[in-house]
Amino acid sequence: MSLTPEDVKKIAHLARLNVSEKDLAFYTPQLSNILDFVAHMNEIDTTNVEPMAHPLDLPQRMRPDTISEANQRDLFQSIAPDVKVGLYLVPKVIEEA
């Protein structure tokens, strides 16, 4: 199961990672090898096996609907890269094409 550089570019974009041409040459064979390696999983038939998402066979616990968090904006924003008037600043988000 070999990945092409095109595949790696698509994956990198989905994951919001830059891949230069050099990176592509570096990552593509490595990722291909890893995927070949994990393909060993196909050696076994798992047709009637239930996937196991969790070691715990328990139901989700539910908490009561109470307010338990105080406003800590100053603390949280003291470590933010770019904040103004209490808002996190990012390059403009364009909605319309």
Added chain:
Amino acid sequence: MEWETVIGLEIHAQLLTKSKIFSGAPTQFGAEPNTQACAIDLGMPGVLPVLNKEVVLMALKFGLGVHAEVNRKSVFARKNYFYPDLPKGYQISQYELPVIGKGYLDVTLEDGSEKRINITRAHLEEDAGKSLHEDFMDLSGIDLNRAGTPLLEIVSEPDMRSAKEAVAYLKTVHALVRYLDICDGNMQEGSFRCDANVSVRPKGEKKLGTRTELKNINSFRYVERAINYEIERQIAVIEGGGKITQETRLYNPDKHETRPMRSKEEANDYRYFPDPDLLPVIVTDEMLKTAQNSMPELPYQKRERFMSQYGLSTYDANILISSRDLAAYFETVVKETEGQEKIAANWIIGDLLGALNRNDLDITACPITPAQLAKLVRRISDNTISGKIAKTVFEGMWDEKMDVDEIIEKKGLKQVTDSGAIESLIDKVMTANEDKVQEYRSGKDKLFGFFVGLLMKESQGKLNPQQLNESLKKKLQG
């Protein structure tokens, strides 16, 4: 070529819990930016979600309200994509196993007929934050107060065939969630949002056409206009030989058009998988019972009861049940005006709602109390005032919030019922208009109205109409 429209709606209703779905931060609207975003809402490293029980109960109530299957086991899944208002880089939602399965709502259309709209599913998820674009040049400001607010996403089957049907369904769902007290339905504030999936196909064709998704429609009126615009646009494209691109389009209410939205990512591969930080949600018998016990009388049940109990028409009943508060108002009035339900209904549907709409007020902000309106209705039925004069009294109640009797007293609006007084006034008018009396007696029946008009003018409308008619007729005939 005859075209058929196929519409499905996705509604996001913000649930009315005090705290968020996965954290204990408050959900109140309108707080200062980022003052209601705790570490969990901000997606800080190491934080984990814990489920709010009330959210599940509210979803169950909705399920009961739409006769839906309840999935006793449902699973939260991560919907992965990058956007600044999505702090974790994924939204916790439900994908393969939603908490509410198939259901339906019977919707009353404009012409009074009923149509069953099927609901595919309803699932729980967390809301994202907000991006603010003004004020910042080429930057956007992100407010994460809303991040983590619980949402119930309600997905309909593509059962609607016109914008009007879509609006009717939307209004029905809107009323239901408000009835259930699970959502305040405030479209302007964004607590009740609607996306429309629209496609067209030649009439008779079974296959669905390519659909577009319309977003940013935040009022019932815009829903109708946006869908109609899109239908026309799609037909024009196809008739012009083009193809419909499957895309998301934003509705611009000022320009009255839809335009393609810049895609959040090229091909939205959300890579859904069950959230490993959360375990499967198991709905117990106890939870179902709690939900069932807290169900109010539903809109369609109330409508049937209003019709049978108060003898109202379907039309009138539908208007009165459109909001739980309005229905409650009506029933309070009716308690004190036994036998006069129809008159009460007319006053509420006509004058009261008219005044409320003109002043952009909800029934909960109505300056006239139910007790006062009931009194007004009683004063009409006990002949203290005529129906016409009552309108003047109503204005006084609305503008000055005065008591009914006070206004009648103050403005001297009491109806004249004394036959002697009526007769002497009739005599006076007849004497002053001898020629017209002769004309009437010689056959000009239409002049009856002339006399009525004069008498009403003379008495400032205070004569009891029935008595006036009777006495006038008698006297005119000689």
Added chain:
Amino acid sequence: MLKTIAELSQDLQNKKISSVELTQFYLKRINEMNKDLNCYITVTEEVALAAAKVADEKRAAGKVGPLTGIPIAQKDIFCTQGIKTTCGSHMLENFVAPYDATVVKNFYNAGTVLLGKTNMDEFAMGSSNENSYFGTVKNPWDKERVPGGSSGGSAAAVAAFLAPGATGTDTGGSIRQPAALCGITGIKPTYGRVSRYGMVAFASSLDQGGPFAHTAEDAALLLNAMAGFDEHDSTSVDMPVPDYTATLNDSLKGLRIGLPKEYFENLNSDIAQKLQDAMREYEKLGVQFKEISLPMMQLSIPAYYVIAPAECSSNLARYDGVRYGYRCKDPQNLEDLYKRTRSEGFGDEVKRRIMIGTYALSTGYYDAYYLKAQKIRRLIRDDFAKAFKEVDVIMSPTAPSTAFKFGEKTSDPISMYLSDIYTISVNLAGLPGISLPAGFNSHLPIGMQLIGNYFEEARLLNVAHAYQKATDWHTRKPEGI
């Protein structure tokens, strides 16, 4: 003061030393040796001395527990309020956590003294601590070799007596493998036993926090503080925490230990020998050994290297330069902000795993990769369930080799992944596992692993303690320490 926690606790109680003195001693050692070994990313001198002072005051007032005044180190993956929490990454290089992890809170409540935050493979991804933005960590037993990973800093710190005890996290072996390579004891509890709140997530369904120490007794003392239900963690199990020290000395007579035959095939002969010797010791204590089979062993690595990257690709999506952490300079637009921040902030191994994980979850591949791996996971769990019907504990090597040299496995990611062969299944099944010293190959430590059934940490510690009463591998010190 190069003693165990149990011994130091006694000394503090008998007023032989004060906590301040003890803390100063360790801080001085760190100051002298950390430049070389690079175990610590952050040393919290002021915080430590302040806490030591408070501990001494509490002792004077008679309000103490067994861990009061004991200095410990925290793996830099646990959020510590007001103190940098880097996860070994450039992405969080200057991230000062705004809250404490539950584990951190638990240790503060137990009266411990925080010496500092230890070095680790970036975001817990690695088996040698060679993936840290803050440089490699030297194995105190041989400075040209790795300490193991991802909790390399904590393991090396304990081995070099730069902390009497430390915390680590284990997703595929990251406590047990470094414990083996560094000649100390480390335990990964049952999934759900220790709260994950504040423990920066790598693979949510596999991560567990646990202690490193010189002895099983010390590990028991530390686990007493770490374990427990936490309402902030939905995957935390509401079960009472036993006193793990209470049953340390229980007799092993009649205990059945299973030897999975697949784990002993192609095993390095020195390691095999040491395990044989260990079996002799256990037999003297009345243990019965039985051969068992865990046939899914080979598929555990492929399954893990789908599940863990998949979960991590999602868990690490939050690192985007918006609310905290590294942000690239002068982002031109939103896409640039994300891509450059993440590409500059993350190291290669992290990026590799994010990409593998993204691929495994993507449309068209989800069934073949992620779902398939989850099915294999169930089969692995079933293997263990079957085995535990016949035996009480399972014994195996911890790692396929002793500490390898720097750079030996970095050119081929898969060869690095294979070093987790004995530990990974345990995480996939969610079972508890402990590694303890079982001998040496020349000067390099060899570890043995004991795997228990769900929530049987007490039994594991008991079985480990029994071995440590009969042997002295765990008392050896690296040369020059």
